[in-house]
Amino acid sequence: MVEADRKRPRRERKENADRRRRQLLDAACRSILAHGLAKTTLATVASEAELSQGVAAFYFKSKLGLLTEALRDLYQRYEDHWTASLERAGDEPAEKIRALIKADFHPDACGPDVLPLWYAFWGELRFQLQYDEVAEHFETRRRETLRVIWNELLPDDEVTSPDQMAEWMETLTDGYWQRLHLAPQGLSRKQAEQAAWGCLVRLVPELLGDTA
CATH class of the missing domain: 1.10.10 (Arc Repressor Mutant, subunit A)
Incomplete structure (x- = not known):
């Protein structure tokens, strides 16, 4: 063949x-x-x-070579998904943050056939250097994108740094993804999206409160 x-x-x-x-x-x-x-x-x-x-x-x-590329492909599809959402968003930083939250709770990012894959690989990151390197490559780009957007929103904030907001935002997504994975019957993706967005609005209501 x-x-x-x-x-x-x-x-x-x-x-x-x-x-x-x-x-x-x-x-x-x-x-x-x-x-x-x-x-x-x-x-x-x-x-x-x-x-x-x-x-x-x-x-x-080898199996490791195949699974490493499968993880890379999973991250690439996620990155393509959220970057496409950013491109469709408006020019305002608040609109970009809203678009990213919506993207994070779309079935393409955390549907029932996707979340188990994330957690299968994340459980092995510390044991497989190749997996960890793939994850770090994509997550670094994601963190930098978030930091830049939050810096546009909070350019002169002396209390909350863009890095801190980017970290909190990712922590919200990770936390709700875990709940969706472990107890999907108790939480829908839409509820998780609304809860994550609601938390960010409470943190910076003057900037995000009017964003639909």
């Missing part, structure tokens, strides 16, 4: 490779949801993708 691909034109080979990588990354997520992270292997992923284990090994070399 792989040998046949080598005989195709370069563009077609790349399209086939991209398609197979996408198949395998999506299959890795399904395998984690079905079997858990520890029991996900190249074999379970290949089975989910309806490809041979040899094809999975060809593209990702």
